[in-house]
Amino acid sequence: MATSTTWLLRPLQERSTQLFLGILTAALAVVTILHLAMPEDSALHVSAYTVTLLGKYLCYALLAVAVDLVWGYLGILSLGHGAFFALGGYAMGMYLMRQIGDRGTYGDPVLPDFMVFLNWDSLPWYWHGFDMAWFAFAMVLLVPGALAFVFGYLAFRSRVTGVYLSIITQALTFALMLAFFRNEMGFGGNNGLTDFRDILGFNLRTDATRLGLFIATGIALAIGYVICRGIVTSKLGRVSIACRDAEARTRFLGYRVERVQLFVFVVSAMLAGVAGALYVPQVGIINPSEFSPLFSIEVVVWVALGGRATLYGAVIGALLVNYAKTVFTGVMPDAWLFALGGLFVLVTVFLPKGIAGLLQKRRKAPEKDRSNPQEATA
Amino acid sequence: MSIIRRSLTSLLIALACLVSVPAMAQEDPGKALLVNLAEAPSSRVEEAINAIVDSGDERARGWLEAYGNNRLSRIKDTGQVVLVLNNRGRDWEIADPLTGENLGEMSRRKLDRVAINNAIRGKLEGIMAMLDLNAADPDVREASARDMMGKVDAALVAPLEARLEKEESAAVRDRIEAALAIYRVEQGDIEAVEVLAGSLHSRARAALNNAAASDNSQLAEAANKALASIEQKLKLNKAAETLYFGLSMGSVLVLAAIGLAITFGVMGVINMAHGELIMLGAYTTWGVQQLLPGQPGLALLLSIPAGFLVAAIAGIIIERSVIQHLKGRPLETLLATFGISLILQQLVRTVISPQNRTVVTPEWMSGSLVINDALSLTLNRLYVMAFALIVFAALMMIMRRTRLGLDVRAVTQNRAMARSMGIKATKVDILTFALGSGVAGLAGVALSQLTNVGPNLGQNYIIDSFMVVVFGGVGNLWGTLIAGLSLGTINQLLEPWAGAVLAKIIVLVFIILFIQKRPKGLFPQKGRAAEN
Amino acid sequence: MSIKKHVKVGLSALALSVSMHSVAAEDPIKVGILHSLSGTMAISETVLKDTVEMLIEQQNEKGGVLGRELEAVVVDPASDWPLFAEKARELLAQEEVDVIFGNWTSVSRKSVLPVVEELNGLLFYPVQYEGEESSENVFYTGAAPNQQAIPAVNYLKDEIGVERWVLAGTDYVYPRTTNKILETYLKDQGVADEDIMVNYTPFGHSDWQNIVSDIKSFGSAGKKTAVVSTINGDANVPFYRELGNQGISASDIPVVAFSVGEQELSGIDTGPLVGHLAAWNYFMSVDTDANWDFIDAWIDYKGDDTVVTNDPMEAHYIGFNMYIEAVKKAGTTDVDEVKDAIIGVSVPNLTGGYATMMPNHHITKPVLIGEIQDNGQFSVVWETPSTVAGDAWSDFLPGSRDMIADWRKPMFCGTFNTATGSCGASSGEMAAEAE
Structure with a gap:
């Protein structure tokens, strides 16, 4: 971590990262062109609906990358990353709510509709500042980051590991879900935040804004990926892999294991927060169900399917599972849970390295002797 | 349901006996009475009921009970009043209320229910309690006298006083006096306040509260004094009640978690499908009840072994097909078993129904054990509590006293060493997992008496179960017991002032913080096995 | 590649x-x-x-x-x-x-x-x-709330003589709003603060011991008490079970529910619930030819004699x-x-x-109050003399007291404020967007 630029630039020289960024850029460009240039009745036209759908997938992909960072490279199976995702989403949602201004149903210039509805007479203190974009965007990073810091500080300091850590991350997100369901909390309870209008002055209900959000998500995913690659290829990353494989030994070698864990955990939480923030304007609602433990476990399965500790595998897993979900819930809704459940079982039993493992195996066959140490971890 | 069915059957038997009396020459007077009731406008229903009571007809009680249970109907075409024996589905089974003769089935479209509402039902309960006051069994008399409390009106005073004269049982006398006193306090009688002074009964308190708010200052003063004496006792009872609530909730948690304590604690398998194994137990109860209609109690008892077996077999299938391939990868068992839980849930939705299933509570489990008028322990929870303790004791026995338990402990502590001593580790794995799963099934049988039996049943308990096991210390059954009971109690103590949601959140945060302080739970496992 | x-x-x-x-x-x-x-x-x-x-x-x-x-x-x-x-x-x-x-x-x-x-x-x-x-x-x-909640409360107040109210609900918007409306309405009717108890529970709440015990002691204050329940879905079964087991019968403290219908009751052993109430605009047991035809068609469609509407x-x-x-x-x-x-x-x-x-x-809808029967059906005990038109904006919430909706031209507005005589900003814009 000598100079901040070197660790961030190093991944850009890697072939795998270049490849990933190349594909991502190409995909963004293709979708944009097909959406804008093709006539609506053409078979190749990508509709605004599809653009938003793809934007949502990319948000999930970023979340999966964040989970892979802690699970794949730090050995922490977080069953509560949905909490950071949702907190980022709520921060963004609060900004979007304030942007509605007096265009809400009751026309109150300050209070969101649900507060008027429940007879609140003033804005709770924690809603202040969210009318300013810079503040809200800062909170998207800071709130999940701070929660991860406090939680991680307590947990790593007292060396809570393995299963215990997984279970208490689950408890964390479950407790937050219950809390956000409470209407007294001032986050809209079960209805959550919805009916958004503008973001940074752009009307959310236009196709151009949707395309913009989609591209922004793509860029965020690219940056998040590069940051994660940067971390895992840096010295810090190697220490964290050491923690994953033999925590006690790393500690005995003189590394401050808990600091490494804390740093990576907080970065991962912030990335999840960004993913949540980009997710909310695209789907148009944030509600406590994003905190549900089930969602967090599902994210872990995306990573497992794609291939743990590869980062790009996480992206593939997220895209694949969510695309399958879209198709299945349309075509045969009853079969969806069977398919998802079966996927969980098959991947863990037969495909411990996920799809990325399959890809690597195929690549490994021709070039027998592979001695690149970076590839070994990837 | 079952109560009504039984009372209807007894009515029919009684009727059948009466029919043999050859009094059928002239028109049965009962017919007119029933038609009168069925056709009375709401303002005259009471009159019609009184007419039935006053007729002294032996069938009166049965008719009124059927009426109170919505079982009297009128055939639209003929105006005949009939008794509905089975009111489910499209066609209803009916019988003649006069003779008890079964009239077969009739489309529900052709029947018109004899209307009743809560006000009339309340009156009816009073009248029937009055009729029951003449019963031979003093327990029945006491119960009916208790029902009379708060239901006495001017018309009932004289017969009650007459009954009081004749009554021999002291307990029944006390009840009747209290019932009369409530009426008198309502009428402004100061002396009657004295009678109610020690009573914890809610209706007595209601009467006193009313009196305390009255304009009559003397009466108000006396009532306040009586209330103050009650207040103290009430607080004590309230505390006992909260403790009971806590222990009862705790025992539910223990039941739900104890199977997990075995699979997770002893075997190291994070079984996210545990909740669905509980669900299977509950569905087994439903299934057995379907097979034995009309005998919910027997069915429930049979469900205990059946639920254990079904869940244990499911457990063995899960172990053989999935978990054995994931030895030593605990976090991955979590993912795989989570997949299994989704599959099981959807399976139940597809094969049985997405709707909740009705599990009937047997009569001996409904109602409550009355300690005093302010404190009564709900029977279903009492049984569940006892059941939890029995299951716990049995498990302790198995783990401590049997060969299986010894093997399990050996394999847990050092797998390689145990195998070299000739223990078949694979077999032990299967049996342990089957045991843990079977216990989950038992929990399901118990939960079917407390909550919904539906596809989501398991999900509601899985997180709580993990919290209990982790809090208690993995691999320690005593830890699970104490953790479950204490978490339940804390939750119920917090609930009155924090509200249900906040109480739950506080408990969760407490567990998170507690794990920071003691990462291995209340009773950490000691020794070398604990290191990994 | x-x-x-x-x-x-x-x-x-x-x-x-x-x-x-x-x-x-x-x-x-x-x-x-x-x-x-x-x-x-x-x-x-x-x-x-x-x-x-x-x-x-x-x-x-x-x-x-x-x-x-x-x-x-x-x-x-x-x-x-x-x-x-x-x-x-x-x-x-x-x-x-x-x-x-x-x-x-x-x-x-x-x-x-x-x-x-x-x-x-x-x-x-x-x-x-x-x-x-x-x-x-x-x-x-x-x-809308005026087609269900308010008539139900009127029934309890006028026909049963209820003076003390427990408003129990699941913690989400529908119960919160309904209870807000009812609270205002009841207070307008002269009900004192201490005669109203409000309680919220989470979704799927299963341990009702404490709350039912509270309701019981709240109900022993001497005035006729009723529970107005907006408890949702799965939480109802354990709630009613606990009521039954703690010995609260419908003639002591009736519960009137707004979210419990035939479908929900089909998963409950309704024996102990007989006499508790629900307010809806339709019950399966309503005796009209149109209804029976609909039910028969539904049974034929589903191929199951026991299905409910x-x-x-x-x-x-x-x-x-x-x-x-x-x-x-x-x-x-x-x-x-x-x-x-x-x-x-x-x-x-x-x-x-x-x-x-x-x-x-x-x-426009009629409002029916039904009592639960032991076969999971309701028997209608009361209904409004004529149909009631749904109110989009409640008269009992301060924020919406002056608002009406009328989607006929020229008004064409969902949030018309009768006090200011103007249409709320939002729908004007909505209309513009829709064109």
Whole structure:
């Protein structure tokens, strides 16, 4: 971590990262062109609906990358990353709510509709500042980051590991879900935040804004990926892999294991927060169900399917599972849970390295002797 | 349901006996009475009921009970009043209320229910309690006298006083006096306040509260004094009640978690499908009840072994097909078993129904054990509590006293060493997992008496179960017991002032913080096995 | 390179699969059905999907409408709220349906609302809800609070003589709003603060010991007490069980529920509940020929003698028939024309009267109070003398006291403020967007 630029630039020289960024850029460009240039009745036209759908997938992909960072490279199976995702989403949602201004149903210039509805007479203190974009965007990073810091500080300091850590991350997100369901909390309870209008002055209900959000998500995913690659290829990353494989030994070698864990955990939480923030304007609602433990476990399965500790595998897993979900819930809704459940079982039993493992195996066959140490971890 | 069915059957038997009396020459007077009731406008229903009571007809009680249970109907075409024996589905089974003769089935479209509402039902309960006051069994008399409390009106005073004269049982006398006193306090009688002074009964308190708010200052003063004496006792009872609530909730948690304590604690398998194994137990109860209609109690008892077996077999299938391939990868068992839980849930939705299933509570489990008028322990929870303790004791026995338990402990502590001593580790794995799963099934049988039996049943308990096991210390059954009971109690103590949601959140945060302080739970496992 | 190939193939497959749909023929009238078929809400919503499918089948047997067949387009939003918005967009933008029947929970409706408004669709919402909403594109065929809660409270107050009230609900918007409205209403009627107890519990709450015990002691203060329950879904079974076991009978403390219908009772042993109440606009036990015919058709459709019907099903029945009538009247399925035509349309309901679509997009309904019977049915003990028109904006909430909705031109506004005489900013803009 000598100079901040070197660790961030190093991944850009890697072939795998270049490849990933190349594909991502190409995909963004293709979708944009097909959406804008093709006539609506053409078979190749990508509709605004599809653009938003793809934007949502990319948000999930970023979340999966964040989970892979802690699970794949730090050995922490977080069953509560949905909490950071949702907190980022709520921060963004609060900004979007304030942007509605007096265009809400009751026309109150300050209070969101649900507060008027429940007879609140003033804005709770924690809603202040969210009318300013810079503040809200800062909170998207800071709130999940701070929660991860406090939680991680307590947990790593007292060396809570393995299963215990997984279970208490689950408890964390479950407790937050219950809390956000409470209407007294001032986050809209079960209805959550919805009916958004503008973001940074752009009307959310236009196709151009949707395309913009989609591209922004793509860029965020690219940056998040590069940051994660940067971390895992840096010295810090190697220490964290050491923690994953033999925590006690790393500690005995003189590394401050808990600091490494804390740093990576907080970065991962912030990335999840960004993913949540980009997710909310695209789907148009944030509600406590994003905190549900089930969602967090599902994210872990995306990573497992794609291939743990590869980062790009996480992206593939997220895209694949969510695309399958879209198709299945349309075509045969009853079969969806069977398919998802079966996927969980098959991947863990037969495909411990996920799809990325399959890809690597195929690549490994021709070039027998592979001695690149970076590839070994990837 | 079952109560009504039984009372209807007894009515029919009684009727059948009466029919043999050859009094059928002239028109049965009962017919007119029933038609009168069925056709009375709401303002005259009471009159019609009184007419039935006053007729002294032996069938009166049965008719009124059927009426109170919505079982009297009128055939639209003929105006005949009939008794509905089975009111489910499209066609209803009916019988003649006069003779008890079964009239077969009739489309529900052709029947018109004899209307009743809560006000009339309340009156009816009073009248029937009055009729029951003449019963031979003093327990029945006491119960009916208790029902009379708060239901006495001017018309009932004289017969009650007459009954009081004749009554021999002291307990029944006390009840009747209290019932009369409530009426008198309502009428402004100061002396009657004295009678109610020690009573914890809610209706007595209601009467006193009313009196305390009255304009009559003397009466108000006396009532306040009586209330103050009650207040103290009430607080004590309230505390006992909260403790009971806590222990009862705790025992539910223990039941739900104890199977997990075995699979997770002893075997190291994070079984996210545990909740669905509980669900299977509950569905087994439903299934057995379907097979034995009309005998919910027997069915429930049979469900205990059946639920254990079904869940244990499911457990063995899960172990053989999935978990054995994931030895030593605990976090991955979590993912795989989570997949299994989704599959099981959807399976139940597809094969049985997405709707909740009705599990009937047997009569001996409904109602409550009355300690005093302010404190009564709900029977279903009492049984569940006892059941939890029995299951716990049995498990302790198995783990401590049997060969299986010894093997399990050996394999847990050092797998390689145990195998070299000739223990078949694979077999032990299967049996342990089957045991843990079977216990989950038992929990399901118990939960079917407390909550919904539906596809989501398991999900509601899985997180709580993990919290209990982790809090208690993995691999320690005593830890699970104490953790479950204490978490339940804390939750119920917090609930009155924090509200249900906040109480739950506080408990969760407490567990998170507690794990920071003691990462291995209340009773950490000691020794070398604990290191990994 | 193989990754690239995979991604490319996946993307083009996605693009293809999505755009293929829109080439479908224009001829049949497409009816979108947006009800959860999986997840937690599947319990309630699956039957509504079946209801609409049955109604479509019946209509097609009658020769469709305007000489066109009707065709159901079913999607599964899986009880996932963002997915509701996504699927609504799929229905409107990709499938180009003419009308949508769907949603159960408030949050799903709120999630779908911006989409339906943006793409100018038609949505029929069949469930009783908290009110405080009137959208140009949504038709509310379920009850507003003044069509359920207030008449029920009036019944308890006037007929049963209740003076003390427990307002118990699940902690979400519908109970919160309903209870707010009831609190204001009761206080206006002279009920003192200490005679009202409000309690909220989380979804799926299963341990009711403490709360039922509190209700019991609250009820022993000497005044007739009743519980007004907006407890939702699964939490009801343990609640009623606990009531029964703690010895609270309907004649002591009656519970009147707004979310417990025949469907919910089919999962409960109703023996101990006999006499507790529910307020709805329809009960399966209502004795009219239209109702029995509907039930028989439903039984035949499902092939099961024991299936039940419930209030939201009737709401879909009414909504569907209103849509058909409006299409006939307009002579087209064009959304804007149907929207204009449907106001004032009257169709028979199943309880022996007529339902009329009001200018505020709510309908007229009778209010029935029923007592639970031991067979899981309700027996009607009281009903309003005439139908009640749904109020989009409650008169008992300070924020909406002065608001009305009227979607007839020239007012054409969902949030008209009678105090200021102007239309709220939001809907003006909405209308502009829709044009």
